[in-house]
Amino acid sequence: MDDLMHDLASSVTQNESSAIISSSQQVSKNVRHLSFLYPELLPEDLPIPFQNLDHVRTISFSNERREGISSEVFIDACFLRFQCLRVADLAYSKFELLPRSIGNLKHLKYLSLWNNFFLKRLPNSICKLQSLQALILGGCDELEELPRDIKHMVNLRLLWITTKQKYLPTGGLGCLKSLRFLFISGCENLQYLFGDLHGLTNLRRLFIGGCDSLISLPQSIKFLTTLKILNIANCENLDLAIEEVEDNQHLSPFSLQKLEIINIPKLLGFPTWLIRGSIKSLKVLKITDCDNLRELPEPLQNIATLEELLIYGCPMLNNERLQNISGPIQACP
Template sequence: KTAVEICRLPLRTPNFTGMPNLEYVNFYKCSNLEEVHHSMGYCRKLIRLSLSYCKSLKRFPCVNVESLESLSLGYCSSLEKFPEIHGRMKPEIQIHMLGSGIRELPSSYFQYQTHITDLHLSFMKNLVALPSSICRLKSLVSLNVWGCQKLESLPEVIGDLENLEELDARGTLISRPPSTIVRLNKLKILKFEKRDGVHFEFPPVVAEGLRSLVHLNLSDCNLIDGGLPEDIGSLSSLKELYLNGNNFEHLPRSIAQLGALRILHLRDCKRLTRLPELPPELNELHVDCHTAMKSIHDFVTKRKKLQCVIFESFDYEDDAHNDYIYNLFAHALFQNISSLRHDISASDSLSENVFTIVHPRKKIPSWFHHQGWDSSVSVNLPENWYIPDKFLGFAVCFNGSLIDTTAQLIPVCDDGMTCITQKLTLFNHSECDTELSGSLKRDTEFAIHFLLVPLVVLWDTFEANGKTPNDYGIIRLSFTGEMNKYGVRLLYKEEPEDETLLQMRLNNNEPTEHPLRKGIQQR
């Protein structure tokens, strides 16, 4: 075998005319190399040629591909023209162009390489179009053009790629994908997340198409009302929908029909006036806090499987403001449960629903009067703490992983009265932990979880033997799992001071001080 491996070259390669048996050439990271000698086109036995990271390479006239199995042009950022091809390509040839400056792809490459399953063209900064011959690649499973910042369109017959499962077109100038894209019924992952200034429109009708689509990313696409198909609800397999940073005021009503949807991202949608009716199986919602506050009643009353509400727009440096937001969320969440008092009486399901927010400070909101680090907490209940038709239960907040909690009411006097004990298994919380998206899994250590222990779930009339809740003076909560911090608060219906503050928040009239926290400290 004959090989040439040079790490430091002058501006051009040597003349290869006297090397007819050359098989391997490695010019990897030859940062000064500007030109490959045209005699490279006569090397018929060449098997592997690597020019990756030759960032100064500008001229590469031709290459003989009769024996070539691998050609690496990755990150040749100054190379704008693909070399002229001599000979017929072998079916097994692999050409790597990731991050190169090539403007136009050779049609002949796709004409003979019908076996290709993965085509990675990411970060080709000068690529303006894809040849229609790409659509002859009937075995293609993955097409990646992420970061091709001048790419304006996809081939009109993109729908002919009948086996395509993943299309990543993030960071391109594509504004209107061809209508044939909906024929890609094996497509599972579709990403069009954009750069600033690109206005995007999805094909207006998707019914009967994209039947296998699981993941759709249209974040930062400058979508306005009408930019999403009205029949988006027909995407029956869709589990993850990313719509961050768009400009719509309303979302299509058919989103409620996305029966498989588990994760929805709506962060930084500043013009969104209100959330639509959400899909029944939605588990995780990423949203700005002001939008969440407006829809928190629906979170509680209509979507019992929604446990993870992720706020990502905190001011990391402003602890006072963050505590204010925490307090607002906690108060709004638990107060809205009051509208379900009759449902609570009939079912203990709410006690097993956990709502989650994520923030690096991971502080227990000061709204929770009783806080600590132990695996259990005992709270002395004030005299006449139970007010009929007003007391809702015990609001609990924790950081960490909780499997179940045991709640125990202990009598005021030791006159033979027995404790009332109930164990609540948080099966939904465990399910939530296992189904979180990748980004949230990385942030679980920063998660703060909220749950309610309703009195009607804990109170056992038979065990009470004629006593009232006010005959019990201590509530003890024991936690099983990996708890780091906890907070507990007695929850009553209609707390006027907090309701007023919540209304200010809904009207986007935030006070310059944080009276909620101040009010809590004064109690």
């Protein structure tokens, strides 16, 4: 995942780029992409050679040693000077507060705070970034909460969050109608997701993992009609059972192409709502390390589109229903 974040941020740095190894290094005025290879050696303020750069589009501080920038002053100076930034890769940074000046970067499209282990708060000014399409907050274990006006980040397409919050309120993330990819990981205190999950009308992939306090999923998850990939993993207290809606006229079941469930101890019987709307679309189904799973749903036998079925590490599973499934079963309990 670290390589993925780095590759995505550096994909635009093939031309007019400069790798900075010293704060006294001379840089061409036409440079557009700056990569600071030794962020731990940077001074508090922006060095003079960089103060006259007018065309910077990318700044990156991540390196192979996974050492990021620690100076809030330096980051603030970058935000104030490089007003045309499109990409800011601040992975593995060590500051506690992101400067409020982030809100001035009206052209910013990609912001990574991946594995900022000390980050506690984000300024609400970040919600002014109307051009932002990708916001990476995964691995921010100390992040106390998401910005209160995150609903205004209407152009976000990818959001990855880790937070210490116990619940995600309605009227926030559910307003992000442009969102395609949502990753919720490592939220150890999170008990409930936002109730207006159905507001994500363009969501293609939802990943929920490492949320041991998560109790249940909202009813509205069944109304994500554009959802194609659902991954749920390592949630110790998650009960996937959702009360079925009797009035089918108001039920718009999603049609998944890939469903992956890993290490969900409270999964006893496989909830039919997960695949009922996917009988004509599901191609990949993976169920692994669910120690207490005893039954698979009957609709599974009717999925003609299934190309890959992996069931592994489910010792309590009844094999009778597996024998009635025609298709590529890769592994059994």
